[in-house]
C-alpha cells in the first residue's frame with residue numbers, strides 16, 4: 001500500500017533555519033500575524049490531512065479510476081469524502097484573498113502544503129489545484145461582482161475550477177484555436193466549440209464547476225493576440241448566487257490513459273454555452289497566464305511530491321529486504337543476508353532522490369518567497385525573478401521527479417514493476433507532469449527565449465548577483481565556479497543567438513537543466529551552512545556533500561551541450 005508521512009522536520013528546517021521566514025517578511029505587513037507557531041501548526045495539520053486522508057484513497061483511485069456514463073463522471077471510491085475534508089478544512093483558500101474568504105497565507109507556505117497534497121494523492125489534488133488556480137485568475141482579472149460571486153465558493157471548495165485551453169488541433173500553439181464566443185445583447189457571450197484533455201471538466205466532487213474557457217470573438221485578430229477568456233459555469237448562478245439553470249455544455253467522454261486514473265481528463269463540448277468575459281477582450285491569453293503560472297509552479301510541486309513519496313517507500317523497503325552481503329563485511333551476520341541499504345549502489349539511488357527532492361523543495365520555497373515579495377512588498381525585481389524561475393520549477397522538478405520515481409522503482413527490483421507495492425503507479429502518475437501545463441520543451445523555450453535572451457541575460461545575472469551576496473561557508477568554491485559557468489554560457493548564447501536562429505531551441509533543455517542544477521547547488525550550500533551540529537544537521541551536510549560530488553558536476557556537461565553548434569541538430573539527415 002502507498003503510505004505517506006509528511007516530512008515536517010525537513011519543511012521546518014527550510015522555513016525557520018534556512019530561509020528564516022520572519023526576517024524575510026519583516027517588510028510585509030500582510031504577514032504580520034503569521035507567527036512561527038502558527039506556520040508550524042498549519043504545516044503539521046496539512047501533513048496529517050495528506051498522510052491520513054488523501055494518501056489512503058490513492059491506490060483505490062488508480063485501480064477504480066474515474067468512470068464516465070451518460071455525460072456524468074463518478075469519481076473513485078473515497079475521493080468525494082477526502083475532497084470534502086480538503087475543501088472543508090479551508091486548504092483551497094489558504095493563499096486566497098482575505099476580502100473574499102481566503103486566508104492570505106504566504107505562497108511560500110502554500111508551496112509546502114501543495115507538495116504534500118500532490119505526494120499523497122496526485123489524481124485527487126488535481127481538482128484542488130485547478131480550483132485554487134481558477135480563483136487566483138478571477139481575483140486578478142475579475143470585476144468586483146465576479147469576485148464576490150465566485151471566490152468564496154471556490155475557496156471553500158463548494159465549487160471547483162477547470163481550465164479549458166486545449167483543442168484537438170491546438171495544444172502548444174493556442175493561437176490556432178477555434179472555439180467561438182459571440183457577444184449577446186445582455187453582455188454575456190455564447191461559447192461554441194470542442195476542447196479536449198480538460199482535467200476535472202466534469203466530476204461529482206462539487207456543486208458546480210467553473211470552467212475558464214479560452215475562445216475567439218468573431219472579429220478577433222489572428223493568432224494568440226485574438227484570444228479572450230470566459231467564465232463558463234456548469235450551472236448558471238441564480239439571483240442568490242446558488243447553482244441554477246444547467247449551462248449548455250457537457251462532457252462527451254473521458255480519456256483512457258497511462259496514469260492519474262483517478263483524475264477525469266474530459267472531452268468538453270460547448271454548445272452555445274453562456275460565458276462571462278474575464279478581463280479584457282483579446283487579452284485572454286495574458287489573463288490565463290495568471291492561472292497558468294500558478295499551475296506551472298504547482299505542477300512542479302507535483303514532481304517534488306512524487307519524488308518524496310517514492311523515496312519514503314524505497315527507503316523503507318531497502319531497510320527490510322535482505323539480499324547479498326555488505327562489501328565491507330556482514331551487518332546482519334545472524335540473518336541469511338544483509339538489507340539492501342548496505343549496498344553502495346542502492347545508497348546512491350536513495351541519496352540521489354533525496355538530494356534532488358530536498359534541493360527542489362528549497363528552490364520551490366525560494367520561488368514562493370519571490371512571489372510573495374512581488375505581490376505583497378511591491379518588489380518588482382522579486383517578481384521578475386519569480387517569472388524567470390517558474391519555467392525552471394515546472395520542468396526541472398517534474399523531469400527530476402519522474403526520474404526519482406523510476407530510481408525508487410529500481411530499488412524494489414521486480415517488486416517495483418508489479419502492481420502490489422504501488423511503485424509502478426507512482427511512475428505512471430508522475431509522467432504527466434512533464435507534459436501538461438505546457439510541455440517541458442515549451443518551458444525550456446520560455447526560459448531561454450522570453451526570460452533570458454530577450455533581456456540579454458540581465459534578469460538572470462541580477463539573480464546570480466543577489467545570490468552571490470550571501471556569503472557561503474560550505475562549498476563556496478563549487479558554487480562560485482558554477483555561477484561563473486552559467487554566466488559565461490549565458491553570455492555566449494546571447495552573443496550567438498542573432499546569427500543562429502535555431503540556437504535557442506537546440507540549447508533550451510540543456511540550458512534549463514544547467515540553471516536547475518546550478519541553483520540547487522547554491523541552495524544545498526545554504527542548507528549545509530544552516531544545518532546545526534545534531535544528527536539532523538550532520539545528515540543534511542552529508543547530503544550536501546553528496547550533491548556536490550555526484551550531481552553538481554552535471555553543470556559542466558550541460559554547459560558543453562548547451563553551447564553545441566545548433567546546425568548539427570538542424571542539418572542532421574538522421575531524421
Ligand SMILES: Cc1cc2nc3c(=O)[nH]c(=O)nc-3n(C[C@H](O)[C@H](O)[C@H](O)COP(=O)(O)OP(=O)(O)OC[C@H]3O[C@@H](n4cnc5c(N)ncnc54)[C@H](O)[C@@H]3O)c2cc1C
Nearest residue numbers: 163164165166171172197198199265436437438439441442
Ligand atoms: C492528462 C492530461 C491532462 C490535461 N489537462 C489539461 C487541462 O486541464 N486543460 C487544458 O487546456 N489542457 C490540458 N491538457 C493538455 C496539455 O496541456 C497539452 O497536451 C500540452 O500542452 C501539449 O499539447 P499537445 O498535446 O497538443 O502537444 P503538441 O503541442 O502537439 O506538442 C508535441 C511535441 O512537440 C513539442 N513542440 C510543440 N510546439 C513546439 C515549439 N514551438 N517549439 C518546440 N517544441 C514544440 C512539444 O514540446 C511536444 O514535445 C492535458 C493533457 C493531458 C494528457
